[in-house]
Amino acid sequence: MAEMSLHKPFPAADVPRWDHETDVAVVGFGAAGACAAIEARSAGAEVLLFERNSGSGGASALSGGEIYIGGSGGTDAQRSAGFEDATEDFARYLKMAGGPCADEAKCDLYARESLAHYEWLKAQGVPYRGNFLPGKHIEPVDDSTLIWSGSEAAAPFRDHAKPAPRGHVIQHMGWGGGRPLVDILEARARDAGVRVMTDARVVALIEDGGHIIGLIARIDNASRFIRAHQGVVLATGGFAMNPDMLRRYAPLTSKIHDPIGEKDDGTGILLGMGAGGDAIHMDQFFTTCPWTMPESHAYGVFVNEQGQRFINEDCYHGRVSRTMLDQPGSKVFLLLDMAHFVQPLEIARIAIAATGETWEEVEAELEMPTGTLAATMAFYNRHAHEGRDPLFDKQAPILTPLDQGPFVALELNFDSSYFSFFTLGGLRTDVDGRVLDRAGASVPGLYAAGRCTSGLPAWGHGYSSGLSLADCTFFGRQAGRTVAAVTITAAELA
């Protein structure tokens, strides 16, 4: 018998028996897998879903349950808060957020279909209060629906796409809306008749003449051979928890130390590559140090070890954090006055590096050369009083003078502060969820969605909250519908 491997599909000829048969097999029970399963089942396919853990969740359940939604004039929540959101602006923002890695076809499709997707989510029972919460939040502090969750209102995005808040969060008091979101999707999947196998780790795909026709799962310490007549959907997440893959494909993550994930070890990416799938933009990752908590810290100014500013700090916290890693050295400093300083969250491991009555004193205490940090702040304050930031075009009200001491410099240190990260690179798929090979053709029988693919959140410098769950839920549905529409001939069923 052939070897079972993540890296190479198992030949159908060596399958000793079929332990289970289904039309569609879905691997992974986070938001992407759940949405793929719901859609495939709703289209009439039998669906078997495999989850290596004892229940649903994945990285989706660790998130805030926030989904990036807009376009078509705006959602109910956007419109009632006075924000129009044209599809063109939404699409343009998505492409800028994808930077050099943007998949234009995915951005265009999602911009057009996003509102319909929002309605679908509601139809699944995801509750939305419908209101807008102003301010700068990582997640809503209450059960509000809509928050600014990206760099929409910041340069250079604001110059190319009319800004609107687009982070739509499940109605849920406080942080952690991801868990109830997945619970709802799980209930819908089960209601629809999706059969779920938990504690079932997929260890290989099965192929026959270049077609993926099933998989092997370890269940109760035995190998189970699963026939999936119409195809397999991979929805296993990224590879933030796989140190070996990080070293080979995303080594810049070695600067930081806090992967976010739930066993996100790249299984689906490896399975897909082993079946001939292409993996793209594997170096990209999201990272953030939660420096905007407390919210007043959003009014601070960042300088690198040279005492230079490096970004308009009104960008999304993840874009700012990713840009920190581009700076020379191993740390950056967040500069605040006492009007804005609050003790940082313990979890952030952000330390006070210096204090002073003047910026000159702070500069000296940081042992920076005279005329660096203090000159930066003098320049910044002079222009902030005029309401402008000629270097990076930061906007009011975040743009505010910090010239009434005493002052404090907080140290965000790549080695010791909390820089969470997850990976963005993965399998290349078309807009319908088909896994593509390196020649651009689809791998027959293989589909994928979520963070085991490269999708809407493709570029670390452009990440915005809700992009990943938008991608997981929408393109999970796409994959589910596509695989459910596969026509099986009698010969193939034989």
Added chain:
Amino acid sequence: MAEMSLHKPFPAADVPRWDHETDVAVVGFGAAGACAAIEARSAGAEVLLFERNSGSGGASALSGGEIYIGGSGGTDAQRSAGFEDATEDFARYLKMAGGPCADEAKCDLYARESLAHYEWLKAQGVPYRGNFLPGKHIEPVDDSTLIWSGSEAAAPFRDHAKPAPRGHVIQHMGWGGGRPLVDILEARARDAGVRVMTDARVVALIEDGGHIIGLIARIDNASRFIRAHQGVVLATGGFAMNPDMLRRYAPLTSKIHDPIGEKDDGTGILLGMGAGGDAIHMDQFFTTCPWTMPESHAYGVFVNEQGQRFINEDCYHGRVSRTMLDQPGSKVFLLLDMAHFVQPLEIARIAIAATGETWEEVEAELEMPTGTLAATMAFYNRHAHEGRDPLFDKQAPILTPLDQGPFVALELNFDSSYFSFFTLGGLRTDVDGRVLDRAGASVPGLYAAGRCTSGLPAWGHGYSSGLSLADCTFFGRQAGRTVAAVTITAAELA
């Protein structure tokens, strides 16, 4: 019959006939392929070498013929110029140059074996005059042997590894030593009895039970089936000339527009991946805008569009150029006084953006806010007079005050200036040249060297001249020796 594809090995069972048989097939006749062929043939193997062009060359022949060599106390050229070069310092520099992508085993091995490799090159007939040419050169202006070709004497490298010049250039008047270097290696290969097939494009590998046993080449417009009993060595270069691969794997190169290469379209990487090989660090690339020519421009200061310095300008020109691309915006400025300004080379497409009697005038002409560029230069000059650069630790003599006007600002624009580039990511190989799969096991019968692999030059920010040819020639030899040592059983020959 199965389809012939770069992306999937052709099954041996479908081979209609063997048009040629050999012990070892080498693909690509640049420096890596030539060295692999010489070593395999010298070890007694029959070698057939396939080159898609009409003659040898590849990107190697477009280079300066410079090879990064050192360690073991120093080469003749290093020692006669007064440079000792301990193996430990050499290895440490190589690892820093590889940054987060460094392959430590390759760095350690090459640091130990580099001097013996230099002797081997001489034994092949590569001439070295043996002298050191001081100064900052991209390639020697005369026929000198040794130049500074990296960031050895610059921070932070100098703080961790004792600096020594290590760029060893074939004796050749002026630029362009790559062509005569390849000519010599070609002559040695032919003398040794390597059979060379030119105008022979390899379109597929052939596999039998997971072993690579040959290849298919297009020769005279027909498919030729080649049996390689001991294995195939891929030495086809990078993928700078493949826009589709660049978009998928190294999209940051879309900022710049001048790939260097000789049909470097990633063929070998695709063939290797198709056979199960892992490709790593695919986002990495070398780039340079030849701003140190004329040499006096090396004394200039770089600022970004914010008027901030961003690096110690005494680093290798490629490290500085790569860091330019990290800056916000689409251009940077090289600031010079008249003592150092010379009309830039036409090829560089570097324009004069502003002039002025004072830095304030230059700042105004560039429409930068008051107190940006001028403040940067005042700070720089004040410390340069004291012989120090507290921001980036640039060293004398490159560290020199620029405070006697008139001044000039040259614009290096990513869109319009000449930023050449080539890719650094590729197949993962062990130190013996075996192609490794994603599980870390070797792909039986498949070997690779040069820029179709990730090797010594692994990280764009750490590139140093001569690293790529060092990697091509040394690890090309390694691959050639390894494949020549493969023992073929009578059964396999049947």
